[in-house]
Amino acid sequence: MSSIISHSATLRFRLKDLDTLPEPGRVLMVRPTHFSIDYVINPHMEGQVGKVNKEKAMQQWEQVRDAFAATGKEVVELEGGKNLPDMVFCANQSLPYCNPEGGHEVIMSIMNSPYRQPEVPLIADWYDQQNYERHHLDGEIIPIFEGMGDAIWHPGRRLLWGGHGFRTSKDAYTFISETLNVPVITLALHKSHFYHLDTCFCALNEDSVLIYPKAFEPEGLRLIRSLFKNVIEAPEEEAMDKFACNATCPDGKHVIIQKGAKQTSKALKEAGFEVVEVDTSEFIKSGGSVFCMKLMLW
Numbered sequence: 001m002s003s004i005i006s007h008s009a010t011l012r013f014r015l016k017d018l019d020t021l022p023e024p025g026r027v028l029m030v031r032p033t034h035f036s037i038d039y040v041i042n043p044h045m046e047g048q049v050g051k052v053n054k055e056k057a058m059q060q061w062e063q064v065r066d067a068f069a070a071t072g073k074e075v076v077e078l079e080g081g082k083n084l085p086d087m088v089f090c091a092n093q094s095l096p097y098c099n100p101e102g103g104h105e106v107i108m109s110i111m112n113s114p115y116r117q118p119e120v121p122l123i124a125d126w127y128d129q130q131n132y133e134r135h136h137l138d139g140e141i142i143p144i145f146e147g148m149g150d151a152i153w154h155p156g157r158r159l160l161w162g163g164h165g166f167r168t169s170k171d172a173y174t175f176i177s178e179t180l181n182v183p184v185i186t187l188a189l190h191k192s193h194f195y196h197l198d199t200c201f202c203a204l205n206e207d208s209v210l211i212y213p214k215a216f217e218p219e220g221l222r223l224i225r226s227l228f229k230n231v232i233e234a235p236e237e238e239a240m241d242k243f244a245c246n247a248t249c250p251d252g253k254h255v256i257i258q259k260g261a262k263q264t265s266k267a268l269k270e271a272g273f274e275v276v277e278v279d280t281s282e283f284i285k286s287g288g289s290v291f292c293m294k295l296m297l298w
């Protein structure tokens with residue numbers, strides 16, 4: 001069922017009308033060997049050029065990797081490309097999918113920044129080794145799409161949430177919806193600190209989502225509230241400084257999140273989740289945390 005839904009008035013299905021989507025069993029991570037801040041392409045990077053502590057970043061990355069492994073997921077490690085300091089944020093170069101026949105497909109990104117564009121062919125090579133069917137957007141028509149930074153699967157259902165405004169053009173979702181045969185709910189982003197959907201929206205399980213509400217337009221909030229029964233809200237300072245909404249719930253139960261997001265962690269615990277705190281402070285300097293540092297796949 002392909003369709004684009006941008007207004008709650010045109011939402012014609014309930015979650016249980018949609019086919020189920022299996023839980024991803026694997027986690028891809030790119031080692032931060034070449035991670036650094038060499039340029040500024042989002043507001044979090046301002047004043048941070050040259051300020052990454054590389055040894056600390058490696059330790060933090062290993063802690064995140066171990067947290068995913070502890071949930072029982074298979075972690076696949078890739079080496080980052082030389083001179084590609086942002087490749088560690090491997091949520092961004094692609095959108096993988098497991099189709100109803102169990103086949104593996106992927107939509108490759110068109111990165112907004114020329115600094116990051118060479119990351120995509122390296123990740124595409126990896127998908128070829130994994131026998132994924134690759135799809136590419138027509139760059140003449142769709143200028144930008146940043147993979148799972150903006151396009152996030154609804155846990156357990158064949159439904160995609162698609163952020164747009166800063167790093168992804170809304171038109172990308174027409175191609176994605178038709179190619180993968182899934183409905184896409186589009187969400188406009190309008191605050192530059194929340195430039196990817198994954199900075200303000202974390203789908204936890206089929207019924208629950210963690211959001212920073214002010215990053216959305218009223219219509220986007222209506223759509224989110226129409227499909228998630230439990231909407232947990234992160235306060236501004238935790239969403240902004242602790243990247244609280246850039247958490248990941250890989251199994252519907254554990255939430256891996258930047259440490260120190262106290263109110264968010266409390267709300268998650270009250271909602272029945274097990275909170276696993278990690279420190280990603282070196283990566284937050286670049287505008288990313290747990291969610292961006294990995295890619296869930298099948």
Ligand SMILES: NC(=O)NCCC[C@H](N)C(=O)O
Nearest residue numbers: 042089149196286287288292
């Ligand atoms: N939010 C994400 O999905 N990724 C973080 C990307 C950080 C990187 N410095 C960038 O601005 O592209």
